[in-house]
Amino acid sequence: MTTPHHLSDLHAALRPSVIDLGLGHPDPTLLPLDAIRRASARAVARYGAHALGYGYATGPGPLSDWLRHRIAQHEGRAPDADEIAITGGISHALDQLITLCTKPGDVAMVESPTYHLAVRILRDRPLKLAAVPYNADGPDVAALSALIGRLKQEGERPRLLYCVPTFNNPTGKCWSDAVRREVVQLAVREGFLIVEDDAYRELAYDGPTPSSLWSIAPAGSVVRLGSFSKSLAPGMRVGWITADRDVIARYATCGLMDSGGGPNQFAAMAVAAYCEAGEFDPQVAQLRAAYRTRRDALLNAIAIHLPAGCEVHTPAGGFFVWLRLPGVSARRLLPTAEAMGVSFVPGQRFFCDGQGGEDAIRLAFTLYPPAQLQEAVRRLAQAVQAHDQN
Amino acid sequence: MTTPHHLSDLHAALRPSVIDLGLGHPDPTLLPLDAIRRASARAVARYGAHALGYGYATGPGPLSDWLRHRIAQHEGRAPDADEIAITGGISHALDQLITLCTKPGDVAMVESPTYHLAVRILRDRPLKLAAVPYNADGPDVAALSALIGRLKQEGERPRLLYCVPTFNNPTGKCWSDAVRREVVQLAVREGFLIVEDDAYRELAYDGPTPSSLWSIAPAGSVVRLGSFSKSLAPGMRVGWITADRDVIARYATCGLMDSGGGPNQFAAMAVAAYCEAGEFDPQVAQLRAAYRTRRDALLNAIAIHLPAGCEVHTPAGGFFVWLRLPGVSARRLLPTAEAMGVSFVPGQRFFCDGQGGEDAIRLAFTLYPPAQLQEAVRRLAQAVQAHDQN
Secondary structure: OOOOOOHHHHHHHHOOOOEEOOOOOOOHHHOOHHHHHHHHHHHHHHHHHHHOOOOOOOOOHHHHHHHHHHHHHHHOOOOOHHHEEEEOOHHHHHHHHHHHHOOOOOEEEEEEOOOHHHHHHHHOOOOEEEEEEEEOOEEOHHHHHHHHHHHHHOOOOEEEEEEOOOOOOOOOOOOOHHHHHHHHHHHHHHOOEEEEEOOOOOOEOOOOOOOOHHHHOOOOOEEEEEEOOOOOOHHHOOEEEEOOHHHHHHHHOOHHHHHHOOOOHHHHHHHHHHHHOOOHHHHHHHHHHHHHHHHHHHHHHHHHHOOOOOEEOOOOEOOEEEEEOOOOOHHHHHHHHHHOOEEOEEHHHHOOOOOOOOOEEEEEOOOOOHHHHHHHHHHHHHHHHHHHHO | OOOOOOHHHHHHHHOOOOEEOOOOOOOHHHOOHHHHHHHHHHHHHHHHHHHOOOOOOOOOHHHHHHHHHHHHHHHOOOOOHHHEEEEOOHHHHHHHHHHHHOOOOOEEEEEEOOOHHHHHHHHOOOOEEEEEEEEOOEEOHHHHHHHHHHHHHOOOOEEEEEEOOOOOOOOOOOOOHHHHHHHHHHHHHHOOEEEEEOOOOOOEOOOOOOOOHHHHOOOOOEEEEEEOOOOOOHHHOOEEEEOOHHHHHHHHOOHHHHHHOOOOHHHHHHHHHHHHOOOHHHHHHHHHHHHHHHHHHHHHHHHHHOOOOOEEOOOOEOOEEEEEOOOOOHHHHHHHHHHOOEEOEEHHHHOOOOOOOOOEEEEEOOOOOHHHHHHHHHHHHHHHHHHHHO
C-alpha cells in the first residue's frame, strides 16, 4: 500500500485524473461500515472491561475460538488453542517474527518476484536477502535447494523463506500442490522456517482455495500469517498466526506482549463480535462476487485493447493481475501511462535484487468498479502504443 | 503487566484469596465503557471508510490535531504536524524505535531501577544493556557521564537511554528540573537518544506534572512516548510519539508502516472521536480523584501497620509506591505474603543486572478500592512480622 492521507479520497482527490491500478487496496465502498459499528458496540456491551483491558497475549478467546472452528472446517486441520495467536495484522506479525526468530546476519529467502513491501520490512533488519526464481507453479524447488546448499557452504545461515503461496502478490498465481509439498519437505530437511503470507485466502473466485502450507506441514516448519485486512477491513489491524506451539509461546511471551498486552484488544474484540454474529461469510461472499466481476472486466479489456503479444494469467483469487508486455520497458512506460491517466506498479519493484520483471506490470482490480477498470486498460493500451512509436 | 485471560476476573477469579498489588493495571470498573462504545460508533459514522482503511502512516489527522493542540496547551511546546505520530502504544513504539534507531551491539542504557518489562523488550534484541544508578532526584548524572565515557573508551556505542522521568515505574518518583536539563544536555553533547516513557503524565495527584524532557530539549535528543493506556483504556492500544521530524519520518516511512498502514486505524479513530467530544479531561479528572484517594489509603495504611523503620516516598502521580523494608529480603517475603493473601513485585526485578532492591517492593494502588488496599497492607504487615520471626 501507499499512504494517502484520506483513503476515501482515493478515487476523487489524490490524483483526480489517474485511475491508479497500482494501489492494492480494497474498495472503501465495499467495507461493511454499519456492521463493524454495530459489532464494536456489541463487543463493549458483551465483554465490558475485557474489551478494553490489556488482554491476553495471544488475543481474545472469543476470536481465537471462532478462528479455530473456521480453520478446522475450511482447512481440515484444527489448530489447538496454543497453536494460534491474534496479531496486529500480517505486517506486524512478520515484524515480530523477525525479531524473535532471527539473528543479525541470518539469510531471509524470498520468491522472485515477491511482495515488495514485505521486503522493506526485512530490509529494516540486519538480515541478508536471497531471491528464489519463480516457475509457472511456484518457486523453483531445485534452485531453492541449490541456493540453500550454496549458502550453507559459504557459512551463511538460511533462516526463513517468506512467501505468498496462494493468490500471490504480485503475480496472482498459486503454488501447485506438488510444489507445496516439496518446499515443506525441504524446510523440514534443511531446518529453515517458512513464513507463509496467507493474506488472500478468503478471496477465491473460481473454486476452492489451495491448502495452506501450514495445514500440510509437519511440526516446526511453517508459520502461517492470516489477516482480516483484505476480507473485512484493513483499519481493524487484526490478523492471526497459526504455528507450532513453541513459536506461539515465543510470540506470546516476548517482551512486547508482556509489556503491552494483547495486540489490539479492542479491535480484536470488535472483530470477534462481528464474526460470532455470522457476518463474516456473507461479507466474503459479497467481496468474491464483486472482485470476480472486476477481475473479469480487467482481463476482458486486456484481451480487447492490448496487443496480441502480451501475456496474462487469470488469477483464481486475490487482488492482482500480472501482465507481461514483451518488448516494453515498464519503468519507461509508467510516466507515459500516468500522463494518459492510468497507473500501475512496474514489475521490477517486486524483484529484490532488481533483476527481472522489466517488461511486467502489476495491476490491482479491487479498488475500482468494472467501467473504470475498462477505461484504465484503454488508456494503458494507448500508452503502450505511444511507447512503441518512440 | 501479566497476562490474565480475563481482565475483569482479576479481583474475583484469578487468585481469589490474594490482593495482588503487583499488577500495574487500571481498575476495570473505572474504564469509560459507554463513552468508548459511543465514540467508536461516532468514528464510523463521521469518518466512514477513513476509519476502516489502511490509514496514514503517522495516524489519523483528527487525533494528531487534537493531541497537538492539547500538548501545546499543557506543555508549552507545540509539535508541528511532522513532529508527531500515532503509535500502537508505548511498548509498540519502543519496539519500532529499537528496530529503526539501533544496530546490533549498540548499548541501551536504563535507569536502575527501571520498568522491568521495557527491559524485556530491549533484551529481545541484539543490544547490550547498561544500568545508571538512580539518586533521590533522578539518575546520577555524573555516573551516567562516566558510564558513557567508559563505554566509548571500550569501543562500545551508547545509543539510547530508556527512562521514565515522570511518576516513575517502579519508584513513583520524578526527576528534578535540574536533572532533566542536565541529562538532556548530556544527550546532546554525547550524541545518544533519550527515549522518554511518559505513560503516567496525565495522572498527577498533587499539582502540575513536571515538564517532559521532549518539551525542554533541543532538536534531535529526545523521543517522547505518550499513551492512552493509563488515562483511557489499555485495550485501545493507542499512543503517540513526539520527536524531531527526522525520527518521525523514519518511523512513518519504515517497512512496517509502508506495508501495514497506520498502526491501529480504527481504534485511533475511536479515540479521536472520544477526545473531540471533550470526554478526555473529565475522565482524567475522575481517575486522578480516584487514584489519589487510593494512594493516600495505601500510604496511611503503611504508616499505621508497617514497622517504623520502613521507608516510603509519596508519589505525586502514577500507579506505584516503592517501599523499602530494611533488613527484609523481598524475594523471601513474597511466598509468606502470598500465603497471607497479598502480593507485590520484589524490587530486584527492576534492576536489570539483578543488583539492588533486595529490601524493596513495588505496590500498585490503582486496581483496588481503598478498603482492599488497607486490608492488603494489614496482610503485608503480618507477613513482615512473620518474616522477622524466622
